[in-house]
Amino acid sequence: MKGLPPGAFRREDEAPDEVFYRSARLVTHIDTAAIAAVTQLYREYFPPGGAVLDLMSSWISHLPREVAYARVAGLGMNAEELAANPRLTEWVVHDLNRDPRLPYGDAEFDAAGLCVSIDYLTQPVAVLRDAGRVLKPGAPLVITFSNRCFPTKAVAIWHELDDAGHVALVARLLVEAGNWAPATTLDRSPRGWGDPLFAVIGKAS
Numbered sequence: 001m002k003g004l005p006p007g008a009f010r011r012e013d014e015a016p017d018e019v020f021y022r023s024a025r026l027v028t029h030i031d032t033a034a035i036a037a038v039t040q041l042y043r044e045y046f047p048p049g050g051a052v053l054d055l056m057s058s059w060i061s062h063l064p065r066e067v068a069y070a071r072v073a074g075l076g077m078n079a080e081e082l083a084a085n086p087r088l089t090e091w092v093v094h095d096l097n098r099d100p101r102l103p104y105g106d107a108e109f110d111a112a113g114l115c116v117s118i119d120y121l122t123q124p125v126a127v128l129r130d131a132g133r134v135l136k137p138g139a140p141l142v143i144t145f146s147n148r149c150f151p152t153k154a155v156a157i158w159h160e161l162d163d164a165g166h167v168a169l170v171a172r173l174l175v176e177a178g179n180w181a182p183a184t185t186l187d188r189s190p191r192g193w194g195d196p197l198f199a200v201i202g203k204a205s
């Protein structure tokens with residue numbers, strides 16, 4: 001990507017991702033207050049009854065319990081985690097760093113979420129461009145992140161930036177993808193205590 005240092009999307013651990021994600025991690029990656037902030041965003045942006053895509057999914061999708069969706073498709077790296085996710089109506093193991101194309105047709109989804117995972121993508125622009133393809137025009141992609149990561153698997157540029165830099169980088173990735181309306185950026189960090197929580201929300205154009 002223009003303007004970024006060479007190696008920006010390289011990682012300390014360049015082994016295939018299937019090695020790192022072979023064992024299931026049935027844990028939460030942010031605390032309950034930050035998860036509640038993600039759930040609230042989904043409540044605000046995801047249409048009830050719609051078809052939802054949970055990108056880089058695991059055993060928990062953070063969707064509001066009281067809202068039903070017609071379809072919730074999960075894409076991630078670990079089959080045991082995905083099989084344990086009670087909200088998914090379907091799931092697939094798919095390595096986006098090996099193949100950034102999503103295994104879905106055009107305009108299949110009404111909304112998508114990508115929670116605490118954008119920092120693991122080595123070709124984020126290609127993935128975001130394809131996410132725009134599988135969403136209906138105007139449908140939201142809610143990208144959320146905090147200040148924690150698996151350090152060896154996060155790309156180099158993520159380690160170089162602070163929270164504000166992460167927000168700016170993710171918004172820029174959407175611009176580079178070229179099929180998103182100008183992004184909304186939000187700081188939804190819980191007041192008083194809890195992991196910080198930032199969101200960049202694109203709308204497919």
Ligand SMILES: C[S@@+](CC[C@H](N)C(=O)[O-])C[C@H]1O[C@@H](n2cnc3c(N)ncnc32)[C@H](O)[C@@H]1O
Pocket residue numbers: 017021028029055056057058060075076077078094095096097098114115116117120
């Ligand atoms: C920190 S976890 C977050 C899981 C979940 N989104 C959540 O909010 O708890 C990172 C997730 O990214 C997924 N992931 C990492 N690398 C991936 C890749 N190359 N392709 C697809 N998914 C990947 C993993 O399967 C894992 O579920």
